[in-house]
Amino acid sequence: MIFPDPPTGRLADIIDTAWRLVETHGWANVSTRMLANELNIKAPSLYKHVKTREDIAAHIATKAFIQLGQGLHEHCDSVEDLLSKYRLMARENPNIYRLLTSSEFPRDRLPEGLETWAGTPFYLVTGEDPIKAQALWAFAHGMAILEIDARFAGANNGSPADGVWEVGAQAFSVGESGVQEVKKR
Numbered sequence: 001m002i003f004p005d006p007p008t009g010r011l012a013d014i015i016d017t018a019w020r021l022v023e024t025h026g027w028a029n030v031s032t033r034m035l036a037n038e039l040n041i042k043a044p045s046l047y048k049h050v051k052t053r054e055d056i057a058a059h060i061a062t063k064a065f066i067q068l069g070q071g072l073h074e075h076c077d078s079v080e081d082l083l084s085k086y087r088l089m090a091r092e093n094p095n096i097y098r099l100l101t102s103s104e105f106p107r108d109r110l111p112e113g114l115e116t117w118a119g120t121p122f123y124l125v126t127g128e129d130p131i132k133a134q135a136l137w138a139f140a141h142g143m144a145i146l147e148i149d150a151r152f153a154g155a156n157n158g159s160p161a162d163g164v165w166e167v168g169a170q171a172f173s174v175g176e177s178g179v180q181e182v183k184k185r
Contacts, residue, residue: 001117003066007059011049014039015059019096022060027099032056057099058109064096065110069118076121080169083140087165090144097148101141126172136172143168 007015017038021030032053036043050056068089075085090097099105107115119137126132143165146152152161 001069001113003114004062004111006063011059014046014049015056015063018056019060019063022099023093023095026095027057027102027104054106054109058106060096061100061105062110062114064093064100065114065118068100069114069120072118072121076125079125079136079172080166082121082125083136083165083169083172086140087144087147090148094148097144101145132172139168139172 006012014035018030018035021035021038025034032043032046035056036046039046050059068086071085071089072082075081119133122137122140123130123133126136143161147161152159152164
């Protein structure tokens with residue numbers, strides 16, 4: 001994957017500040033006015049660097065997908081390792097994760113192929129089976145959202161989520177013949 005050049009100068013400051021605001025307040029609560037105030041500039045000055053709020057989201061998401069993809073590509077030796085890294089990245093940046101996976105996000109503004117590249121480790125770890133890769137990602141995403149939304153009691157202190165992640169990793173673990181078959185009822 002050929003990554004776009006990272007933003008530099010004032011645009012880099014804008015994106016870094018927007019990232020921090022999203023992490024603190026959530027994307028839905030970050031306005032261009034809030035961002036401009038945080039940067040100690042007037043909103044019209046902000047628009048010299050980004051045209052719309054969606055452009056800001058696209059820059060944040062590009063940075064996040066590169067980080068996510070690099071992390072996952074480094075941890076795709078096993079399903080357990082991949083899920084552990086995915087979980088950690090979602091927990092470390094919950095509001096960025098929500099932005100990446102929300103229906104509001106303008107996917108058409110991402111660099112071509114970036115989202116697919118970031119998700120490729122799911123394909124690789126499932127024996128290159130696209131359906132199993134989607135099932136594994138669906139499990140990981142559902143678990144990540146449930147956990148960052150504190151839907152498990154004691155979500156960060158040895159909660160039932162730990163066991164569910166472990167069972168999921170076992171269920172999707174690749175053996176010599178590929179992903180273990182799920183028992184049919």
